[in-house]
Amino acid sequence: VVRINAIEVPEGLGATLEERFAARLHAVDQAPGFRGFEMLRPTGEAEKRYFIVTHWATAEDFDNWVNSADFAKGHGHAD
Template sequence: MSIVIINALSVPAQAGDELEKRFAARKQSVDSSPGFEGFKLLRPVSGENRYFVYTQWATRADFENWRDQRSGAAHAGSEGKKPVAQGADLMEFEIVEL
């Protein structure tokens, strides 16, 4: 059963453009990871002020393997830059096959 991982990022209003630019620069960096099924960056519009990073994985183990293998420094800041987000909450869901 596929799972969805959503990372809710608290981003200062003036930093949204920079966050989007950084994600665009590396949007395909996870594509070849085993079990990766898709990615979306969701910009807040109404009723929410956080960005949501939506990823879909074939299994929880696939996500955990990717998370454990990636470099924390490379993920936290792009090319040595300071992180844009001021906080993050990780949420996990199973996809219900109807």
């Protein structure tokens, strides 16, 4: 199962996004069913989107990760 998130990043903030992902890159590694992660950078001046590609054993594994406390903490949604 592959999940792709497109993130539009304002000009000049790409490095900030990359640093944030690098800081929490391995947070998902131990999630059940997690198989891999890729960050695809914009390909040119006009393109402002990053694509975050994750690979999962099942859709349920992905859903469980998105609804987990670890996901919320890593995405700034923790209480």
